[in-house]
Amino acid sequence: MSQIDWIVLGLTLLLIIGYGLYKSKTSRDLDGYFLGNRAMPWYLVLLSIMGTQASAITFLSTPGQAFEDGMRFVQYYFGVPLAMIVISVFFVPLYHRLKVITAYEYLEQRFDRKTRTFISLIFLVSRGLSTGISIYAPSIILSSILGWNIYWTNIFMGGLLIVYTVTGGAKAVAYTQQLQLLIIFLGMFGAAYMVVHLLPDGVAFVDALKVGGKLGRLNVITSGQSPEGFQWSDRYNIWNGLIGGGFLALSYFGADQSQVGRYLTARSLSESRLGLLLNGVVKVPMQFAILLIGVLVFVYYQVNPSPVFFNKAVSSKVISPAEKIALDTIEYGFAQKSVTQAALVRQYLANEADTSVVPAMRSNLQAMNADRKAYKELLKKAVPSADTNDTNYVFLRFVIDHLPHGLVGLLIAVIFLAAWGSIAAALNSLSGSTVCDLHQVYSKKKLTNDQEFRLSRWYTLAWGLFCIVVAQFANNMGSLVEAVNVLGSIFYGVLLGIFLLAFFFPHVKGNAAFYSSVITQVAIFVLFRASSIGFLWLNVIGALGLVLLALLLHVTFGRVRGEGK
Amino acid sequence: MPEEKVPVFKTWNQWYVFVLLMLGLMIAGCYFFTQYFS
Numbered sequence: 001m002s003q004i005d006w007i008v009l010g011l012t013l014l015l016i017i018g019y020g021l022y023k024s025k026t027s028r029d030l031d032g033y034f035l036g037n038r039a040m041p042w043y044l045v046l047l048s049i050m051g052t053q054a055s056a057i058t059f060l061s062t063p064g065q066a067f068e069d070g071m072r073f074v075q076y077y078f079g080v081p082l083a084m085i086v087i088s089v090f091f092v093p094l095y096h097r098l099k100v101i102t103a104y105e106y107l108e109q110r111f112d113r114k115t116r117t118f119i120s121l122i123f124l125v126s127r128g129l130s131t132g133i134s135i136y137a138p139s140i141i142l143s144s145i146l147g148w149n150i151y152w153t154n155i156f157m158g159g160l161l162i163v164y165t166v167t168g169g170a171k172a173v174a175y176t177q178q179l180q181l182l183i184i185f186l187g188m189f190g191a192a193y194m195v196v197h198l199l200p201d202g203v204a205f206v207d208a209l210k211v212g213g214k215l216g217r218l219n220v221i222t223s224g225q226s227p228e229g230f231q232w233s234d235r236y237n238i239w240n241g242l243i244g245g246g247f248l249a250l251s252y253f254g255a256d257q258s259q260v261g262r263y264l265t266a267r268s269l270s271e272s273r274l275g276l277l278l279n280g281v282v283k284v285p286m287q288f289a290i291l292l293i294g295v296l297v298f299v300y301y302q303v304n305p306s307p308v309f310f311n312k313a314v315s316s317k318v319i320s321p322a323e324k325i326a327l328d329t330i331e332y333g334f335a336q337k338s339v340t341q342a343a344l345v346r347q348y349l350a351n352e353a354d355t356s357v358v359p360a361m362r363s364n365l366q367a368m369n370a371d372r373k374a375y376k377e378l379l380k381k382a383v384p385s386a387d388t389n390d391t392n393y394v395f396l397r398f399v400i401d402h403l404p405h406g407l408v409g410l411l412i413a414v415i416f417l418a419a420w421g422s423i424a425a426a427l428n429s430l431s432g433s434t435v436c437d438l439h440q441v442y443s444k445k446k447l448t449n450d451q452e453f454r455l456s457r458w459y460t461l462a463w464g465l466f467c468i469v470v471a472q473f474a475n476n477m478g479s480l481v482e483a484v485n486v487l488g489s490i491f492y493g494v495l496l497g498i499f500l501l502a503f504f505f506p507h508v509k510g511n512a513a514f515y516s517s518v519i520t521q522v523a524i525f526v527l528f529r530a531s532s533i534g535f536l537w538l539n540v541i542g543a544l545g546l547v548l549l550a551l552l553l554h555v556t557f558g559r560v561r562g563e564g565k
Numbered sequence: 566m567p568e569e570k571v572p573v574f575k576t577w578n579q580w581y582v583f584v585l586l587m588l589g590l591m592i593a594g595c596y597f598f599t600q601y602f603s
Contacts, residue, residue, distance in 0.1 A: 041570075074595065081588040085581045220595040240594070271570040273577065280584050284591045299585025 005409030012183060012413035013160065016176055018166025023175040033456045034101050034432040036171035040265040044174050045275030048262040049253075050282070051177030056419035057484055059188065059290065064391035066294025067301075070219040071098040072236045073289055073478035076485075076536070079246025079286050083253055084280030088273045090503050091254045096269045102436045103427075103499075110502045112510030113441065118517060119498055120437035123257055124430060126491035128463065130484045131426040132470020138419040139471060140392065144313045151472050155239070158468035161420040165427050166460045170265050173424045180417040187414035188290065190407050191399065195296040198402055199302055206277065208299040214348070214358050215302065215365055217295045220288075233532045245534025247543055250483070251492030255499050256420075257429040268388040297398050304343050306368075308334040308375050308394040314386040315379065323382040326343075327375060334371040339406040340364055419464050423467070489535040490528055493542015494521045500543060501550050508554045516550035 001009075016503050040048070054350065065073050091103075100106055104123065108116035139153040164172045196205050203211075212218050224230055234240070253259045253276065266272035296403040308331045311314055344361045346356075350477040399411050406553030435456050447455065474483075474521050501508055501516075524542045574580050 078588065079594060081584050085584055088577065088581070136594055214601075216603075218599060218602040221592070255568075270570050270572065273580070274572055277580055281587050288595070309582050400602045 001412070002405040004405045005412070008172035008406055009413045010407030010417075012410065013416060015413075016180060016417060017160065017164055019179055020168055020172045020176040021434055024168030025174045026169055026171045027320060027545050028453040030101055030435065030452050032171075033169035033453055034261060034428065034436075036169070036174060036265045038265060039267050040174055040271070041267065042271040042274040042278075042313040044150060044178060045263050045266045045271055046278050046282075046475075047178045047181050048265065049259060049275055049279045050286075051181050051418075052258055052262055052425040053252075053283075053422065054181075054184070054286075055134045055484075056415045057134060058287075059184070059415055059418050060137055060392050060395060062287065062290045063294030063297055064394035066217060066291040067298045067394045068391055069236075070217040071288070071291040071295060072219045074220055074284065074287050075222070075236050075238050075241030076245045077249075077287050078238065078241040080249045080253075080283045082242070082246045082248035084276045086250055086508045087254045088276055091499070092263065092272045092276065093249055093269060094503075095260065095264060096272065101261075101264070102256055102257050102433050104257070104433065104437045107306070107498065108500065111498075111513045115498065115510055115514045115517065117441070118514060119255075119455060119495065120433050122491050122495055122521065123255075123433055126487060126495075127256065127258055127426055128146035128466055129470055130487050131423055131430070131463075132214045133484055133487070134419055134423050134426070135467055136474035137392070138415050144311065144396070145395065147313070154468055154471040158423075158464055158471065161424055162427070162461060162464040165424040165464070166457050169456070169460075170261060170428050173428050174262070174265055175419075176319035176424065177213075177421045180421045183410075184414045184418055187407075187410045189294065191293065191403065191411055192289070192293050192296070194407065195293060195300055195398075195495035198352065199296075199300060203299075203303055203349060207227040208296055208469065210352065211299050211302055211348070212295040215298075215361060217298050232537065233534050235536070236533050240534055240536040243490075243496075244534070244540055247496060247519055247539035248492055248536060251496035251539060251543070252488065255495040256492070258426045261429045261432055262425060270290045294395065297395060300402075301338075301396070302345050302365075305335065305342075307397065309379065309388075310385070310390040310397040312385060312397075314388065314390075317386060318382045320382060323378065326378055327382070330371055330375045330378065334368060334375070337364055337368045337371065338387055341368065362394075398423050423485055426526065427460050427463050427467070430463040431456050434459045434463070481544055486535045487539040489542075493519070493539045495545055496539065497543035497550075499545030501547050505547070505551065505554075508550050509557075512550045512553040512557055516546050516553050520546040520549055 027037055031037055033161065062073065068523075094106065098106055098109070102120070104120040105114050107119055135154055135158045139150060139157045143150040143153045146445065196208070198315055199205075199208055209218065222234075222237045224234045230239075230466065231237075263275055266275060315327065318327060334542040341361065341364050344357055345363060348357045348361060376390075379386060380388045399408055423441060435452065438457065439459075498513060498517050501513055520542055522537055523545065527541065528535070528538060571577055571580070574583065
């Protein structure tokens with residue numbers, strides 16, 4: 001990074017921290033700290049919802065995902081608009097009417113205290129862990145680029161955002177997210193423009209799309225069908241996107257306090273609904289655009305020399321001369337194929353009507369992918385502790401190697417800001433749930449508003465420190481965007497199931513709800529460990545499984561009571 | 566809490582139909598995009 005990049009990065013981060021502190025003034029009570037006095041207009045709610053969901057992982061991993069697997073990942077977001085409608089109809093009016101601070105308060109009113117406690121614990125564990133990964137994601141960037149120690153980088157990364165999150169609560173979080181998103185969109189637009197600009201003469205934007213399409217990267221809609229029938233282990237297709245993704249979005253936006261806390265900051269029910277529904281409309285195009293940048297980067301490397309492995313820091317760890325020679329041999333073979341690929345792509349673009357060159361392009365790409373696989377396997381053997389999944393490094397490597405000074409600094413800042421937006425909201429909600437669902441419920445000491453306000457700040461700080469500790473252990477998790485989604489799917493089925501049960505089965509009582517949620521959570525763990533089912537289905541199985549089990553237990557408990565009489 | 570005026574449309578149901586239409590359009594757009602470039 002050049003001096004100008006450092007200046008851009010430093011100034012951007014300082015601007016956000018300063019703005020967050022400037023917007024920190026709020027009333028010294030729980031409503032002020034966790035919900036910004038319920039005074040936000042719809043557009044702040046929308047930006048806050050978007051800023052909370054879009055983490056650094058979104059901007060780091062998503063282009064890499066498109067580079068390796070194509071654009072079909074966008075189908076995962078097709079369920080979001082459906083979920084936004086369901087939440088607007090059933091969840092939001094209830095939360096507003098009951099004037100709750102956390103979603104789990106409602107569960108005590110509807111079922112009992114133990115169910116509220118168990119579900120809030122599920123939220124705290126899952127959100128705490130995934131926030132740790134969200135701290136780790138931008139930290140690998142710094143450690144990779146600057147050769148900094150990853151552990152110290154995590155601490156540095158987590159510490160900066162805690163400053164304004166602890167001080168200003170939900171209000172500071174919402175206002176900084178607004179500014180963060182503005183800078184993020186500016187940076188990503190700059191990156192997209194530059195990728196197209198950097199394509200060689202004779203390769204225009206539409207040509208890049210044609211090449212991406214012919215090489216299987218514009219597979220936006222896939223059915224999950226194969227000659228053997230529907231592939232249940234297929235991770236992204238339109239069906240698990242709409243159904244599994246819908247259930248996941250329903251859990252995330254309806255029952256995860258990090259999102260519920262955002263739209264409860266709205267000054268009215270209408271403003272909450274509007275923010276949510278517009279999020280449903282803009283989410284898919286936004287992800288589509290980020291994935292498309294990944295495809296453009298892919299095409300760039302089809303017509304230019306491509307690295308065999310994008311995370312240079314790992315390759316430089318190999319010490320054994322024999323292994324180094326073996327890796328160099330693969331790299332040399334890959335470089336030759338890369339030159340061949342550029343020539344084939346040129347040949348195709350020179351006469352698109354003649355598609356006879358397409359099979360050669362595809363088979364050469366397959367050979368390149370085989371080289372990449374062999375390189376990674378050898379690297380893993382040489383450095384067993386290394387993370388050889390370089391999905392997260394593709395976009396970053398491109399930015400550092402090819403974008404102009406200033407824009408590199410801005411894009412590094414984009415990744416920081418995206419991380420801060422989601423981490424800040426998560427810390428605020430983790431603290432909110434700890435104070436409202438655990439501390440207030442189980443502490444015998446009655447606190448004043450000011451004492452609760454100060455306690456909330458301490459809990460925010462404590463959760464910040466916890467998440468930094470988790471970040472220290474987040475290495476070797478593969479694609480980070482998938483790691484977060486997999487983690488969500490393990491817990492979110494139960495989280496959603498309990499709310500579905502509460503809304504649609506009014507006769508089911510506390511014991512059936514509690515025991516069914518505990519049993520279903522254990523069953524989901526077992527299913528995840530023992531089967532290869534696509535993780536998005538875990539949401540559906542968890543949510544529906546819990547409801548069915550609760551109905552069964554309700555009948556059983558009813559019979560036992562009946563026989564007891 | 567009293568229900569405030571619905572922005573842009575007359576009822577919230579119209580908003581839900583609008584969001585569903587947008588989803589349909591997005592999926593159709595993505596489908597044709599896939600077909601056109603594959």
